[in-house]
Amino acid sequence: MTARRREDPLRRAVRLLDVPWRRVAGAVTLGALALGCAVGLAAVAAWLIARASQQPPVLVLSVAAVTVRAFGVGRGTLRYAERLVSHDVALRGVVSLRTTLYARLAAGRSEAVAALREGDLLARTGADADAVGDVVVRAFVPAGVAAAVSLLAVAIVGVLLPEAGAALLVLLLVVGVGAPWLADRAARETERRSVRARADMTAATLDVLGDAGPLAVSGALDARLDDLRRADRELVAATDVGARTSATSEAIQTAATGVAVVAALLLGVPAVASGRLSPEDLAVVVLTPLAAFEGVGALPAAAVQLRRSRAAAARIMALLDDAAPDPSAPAPVAVTPSDDGTALAAHDLACGWPSRPAPAVAGLDVTVPAGGSLAVVGPSGAGKTTLLLTLAGLLAPVGGRLERHAEASWTAEDAHLFDTTVLENLRVARGGVTEDEARDALAAVGLGPWAASLPDGLDTVVGPGGDAVSGGERRRLLVARALVSRAPVLVIDEPAEHLDPEGADAVVRMVLGLTAHGRTVVMATHHRGALDAADAVLSLDDAHAPAA
Template sequence: MHSIKQTFAHDTWVMPYLRKYKWLLILVLFLGMMTFLSAAALMFNSGYLISEAARRPDSIIYIYVPVVLARAFGVARPVFRYSERLTSHNWVLRIVSDFRKKLYQAVEVKASAIKQTHQTGDILSILADDIDHIENLYLRTVFPIVIGWLLYLIIVIGVGVFSWPVALLMALLLGVIVLVMPLLSVAVNGAREFKQKQIQSNFYTSLTDEVLGLTDWVISGRYHDFMALQNKPIKQIAALRRKDHFFQWWRGFGVQFFFMLAVLTLLIWSGTFFTASKGMANWIAAFALTLFPIVEPFLEVSQGASEWPVYQQSIERVNQLSNDQPKQIAQTKLSEPVNEISVDHVTFSYPGDDKQILKNVSLQIKRGEKIALLGPSGTGKSTLLKLLLGDQAPTTGTVTINGTPVSELQDQRAQLFGVLDQQPYLFDTSVMNNIRLGNLNATDEQVKAAVEAVELKPLIESLPDGYDTEVQESGSRFSGGERQRLSLARILLQDAPIIVLDEPTVSLDPITERELLDTVFKVLHDKTIIWVTHHLAGINHVDQVRFLEDGGFDMQGTPRALYQDEPRFRKLYELDEGKV
């Protein structure tokens, strides 16, 4: 109970919508109650009708009313059931519509900073699973539990009108079903459901990251290691589901057992209570049969309760996403050209982690300068890029453009930075539309000029549909080098003064890589370029080289000076040139 209160203490996703659509919720619960009450009334009436008809009454009038009521309750049950399903799904669809809008707003507000607190797989998990889980919270937990408890009270009070001792016994027997078993389900199976959801969520996140880095797995020849990583969580989930099915079988058996005891209690009591006359004996079957349609919601109470830990985690995740909004920073605008980018004594570590990714790093980049950032994986190259772009804020120190903190220039980000990374995204539309994303106001002639500049004009114009050729999903119509050139054409149209190259040639063969780099530095000759790379192919295009290692710059200088003065650089260069 404490965990439930804690979950909803600062909730902005579930409780507000319960209040917003409270009258529709009341209607759903009312229709659900009427569905099962109609079914119970049908069985009650049928029990009486069968008993009365078996006595062969002297007049049809004795069974006429029960016959009419049987027809009425028989029609009422499916009508109420259909209305309840229709209304409950209307309720859920309205809420889900609000959820998706709220989720979009939560992500949109912190789009540029969302990777500070969430991995790609986390966001996909929220989009794919958590909203559906909250939807199921109503359909599979809230509605069945509330309806089951209401029916429980009605049965106990109804029997109590005739006999309070029997009502107390019924309260105990049915209480095991609607109170004890749900708590047992949460304690035993709920923990298992929670663990399964954790494994599934982590699997979602890790699989997303591994698929995004699939090229590295293939290149390294670690296919079996990749498959082993996927098989482990799948086997864990399968084992948990087997235990879940085993527990559900025994729980269902327990519900049926205690329900049978409740039916026998009613049968024995009614057989004792209604024996004063033959007419009163007609009520024995009526009372005994009443409970049978009620078993369905009683079964759903325990199942719905056992799923609560999964829903609880989903509620906490979406609340965390919307509550952990980035700190709002007053924005300004550069009115003059970008003359200098300055990283001044920057130290950075991720929140909650004592490890320093960058340690007192300083870097000045002048207008039009080309700089290469090199270093082994995990040394902070990507983190430094995030700081330069404003995706992260330094723990200490400053990152500025013309003296203005980059965090205050995020509204102008698209006008300042162009980014070409390892896997630039191309949409499933025409070549013309994909390139025009760099500048929506660009004319067809400007798009074609950009294509010509990146040396794709012969290829595009040789295609049957030319610039109207569909690139297909993720640009699969073209090779890796061609996709990079299309993205480079997009950057040319964007015409940003600062270009970030985040290992754009990592998946290309050496010949294509060299040709692409020659093109990149030729068409972007007047831009400031910050190039992150893992080796030295094409390094002679840059003015400065900085080696990041252990959070700081280990080597720095021009390519020529480093080749002459640093044996390590000279060895790496000759390896890339194939001279060693």
Template sequence: MRTAEVLRSAQPPIRRFWGPLAAGFGTAVSAIALLAASAWLITRSAEQPAVMYITAVVVAVRAFALGRGVFRYLERLTGHDATLGQLAGVRAALVRRIVPLAPDGLGGARRGALLSRLVDDVDELQNLPLRVVMPLAVAGTASLASVVFVAFLSPLAAVTLAACLVVAFALAVWLGWLLGARAERQIAPLRSRLADALVDELTSLDVLTAFDATDAAHARVRAADEALRRAIVRRAGAQGFTSGAVSLLAGVASVAALLVALPGLSAGAMAGPAFAVVVLLPMAVFEIFGPVPLALASWRQVRSAAERVARTVPDAVPAGIPQNEPAATGSAPALGTGISLRGLSARWPDRGGNVDGDAVAPTAATPAPPVDASDSDSGRLIAVDLDVAPGERVLITGPSGAGKTTLAHVLVRFLDYGGSYRIGDVEARTVNGDDLRRTVGLCEQSPYLFDESLRQNLLFARDSATDDDLWAALERVGLAGWTAERGGLDASLGERGALVSGGQAQRIALARALLADFPVLVLDEPTAGVDPAASDALLGDLLGAVGTERAVILISHVDVPAGLVDREVRLEAGRLA
């Protein structure tokens, strides 16, 4: 994904943004005209003319005062409506592009950094229309209109005003870049570093406490916070200095207008009220021009955020992640329940970066190349042939790194593959991944439990299930009594299942799988987090709950009691032994 694409997606189209721009221009013109009309009115009133000669200007002053507030309200209302609506689309599009990469295509992404990009960096993009485009467009058009207006009263004053505006813009660009550009570019990465440190400490607090490592974690958070604070202070200092320099130029513009217009006043070529307007108008113009330095600073921050968002989604899907899949049907496809693997090869995607690889993933037309037999990288599969009949229970064993989990992720199409993988008579790569996962379900080694009630964690699998369905599933996995003791289906499971044991988490995950009614079920190391003395009993309960009507592929690196499976297959170095 390119930075320019991110920036274009953050800017509302002109059909939605012309209203805020027009309202912003109305606000600026009202503010400038209010000062000009007030200066003329006060000066003209000092000459004590008949009231009828100034009545229209009195009404104009009131109109401009009211108009400034009304236009400002409309600018905020319509601008934020267009921007936030566009931002919602940007976030949704980003999630849609990330989801196909998950989970294996994001293996190298740190949780805090990814969260920062999806939240903080995307939120920063709203400043493009609101704090960059709008101020620059309004300041530019209002300043040009003011110069043209002043030119009718005093061409020399118009020239000096234009020159001061050009110098102010150049000064804002130069000083902002010199003093604040580096700090502004650092803020987003430093904010991400702080999020990483906080997420790591909060999610691992029990382990850090057990090993007396909380002080080091606190120090990391403090260091990240201090670095972010320094960058923000440097940015604020640069913005303040630049704004001060621009404000100084506002005074210079008024003094210059006074000097160049004074001869005309002395010669009688310019009336007193017009002279007051020429001298005071630059102050109003520079008030409108004031947000320009901040807009330039916001542009650097927005661009930095857009670059980080763009790096989150690569231009090409990393090798090994399915892409160009058929469209999902939204219902369970008519697939068989038998699995046939022929010459299956697969590998984990490159995890050296977050998602920044430039390799192109295999497609149906160009499947993944076979893995070379000499390649001994951990977790690869090489020319695997395996058949699993409907209702059969197959145990796959092997040492760590033999490719067991790789096989599980291929079966549910988290990873792409070379060779052939058929479900019934259908080649898996011709089926959308979501459709395939309605037939082949995975109970992962560390099941994810939401910080919600047990009911919500189960309804996640089938939202139409009744309480009776949930209790029946819990009964099958041996958790009905435990659930009743905890207070029923509304019992909280804690963050990431902190209030349940490893065995209970596996049983809850299996209950979800039973509710989803997968014809083929893959159990990846279901006893990995369970005491060895209780692992056999847990396996017996899990497989007993599944029933004999489903095909089960059980992945385990430990022995399984006799009679629980129909046959055993061993993987070693990515090959069947």
């Protein structure tokens, strides 16, 4: 584990892309040929213009004219082919990375995932995975193309005028090394400050988009919007930090291009006067550098992408390392049959997070019978969510004994409603859910009339990009998702949060009433108005909470 953590995270993440390096080499070759056509086009066009000014017979210019057309067509065609190949490699790599990421997280320590905010987890599996895949298209391929084309341009100019070729080589090295170095310095500081700002922005955006109505009712919407604005300001400030260095990097390229042209003139004019260089070749020596710098001009952006991809890879690999099974950790609680009709039983149970010294809940004795319901109440910070995660099997107990006699499904307070149909949102829990099963689950949580009123029925798209759903409808839909999972025990965290008191009581009664469908229900809530519907109520007071 320690050796893996010391290894470059980008190198580790790129291995998970399962990149076919032959195809990357093919993309570099196509890109070099495309940009080589640009260099050739500049050289041949310069010769053609200079030679045509001397009014030779037309046949003398015919080969050059056809060559210009060939280079012009070839540049666009080869660039398109390079984009097809490189993007295919990158997209397939991201699929491979995400597949591996999901598989390892599913098989690893669930507390590593449970400890992350939803926005942070989505950022790592979404934008960060894309950033690692982009390193192929936006860093590796441009670097290879720039190296190949720079050598080609230096060779063309060097054959005609060696000293001009040497000057071009020096200037290409200055731009190809100095500008990316400056860009990397700017990106280093920008990424350091913006990584957290992007995660905060994602989390705040999800809160505002997913719970705008309930947040407005509870009066918390303005605070969430302030969080979003603050994250945006931090992101803008982080970008501004590196702007000056990035501008210097761009200025170096522009200045070096001008210096190359002036150097070619200063070296070429005496060569023409002495007869070492023809006037037509002087045009080639002067104008070829203009195209040559197109290749190295992409290197600062490649350096920025490399820095961004390395930061994203560090976040992904840190998540995978945290989720990797720990041989020294206690074995997970196995599901064992029960002879007395018990679903869950805890004896002197202590629950907490491995990274925290004190348990959130300690000395807990509770038994939940199969088909019964347990409501867990207590102030914020008392350990309700930690206890539920432990009972659901997502956190290992830190003390005492836990007996689980049935599989459990977990529904978090901030569970995600995906931008897809109602049916597909339910199929997140079980892929084989039929339409009849979906309607039954929706009816069980009180959404039968709502589902019947949807314009496209179960095929209606909901979520951020679809039909708007109220806070109560959203939470009932998430409970329906848990219901179709077929898990005997439903563990549901704060199903009525951010709802008005009347709506909250209705949702709490609905959740506790799922025992009528043969399920065992364990629920945490702040709302105490409908607790008479629970078979048992567990209050987490200061006796169970760790000392401040």
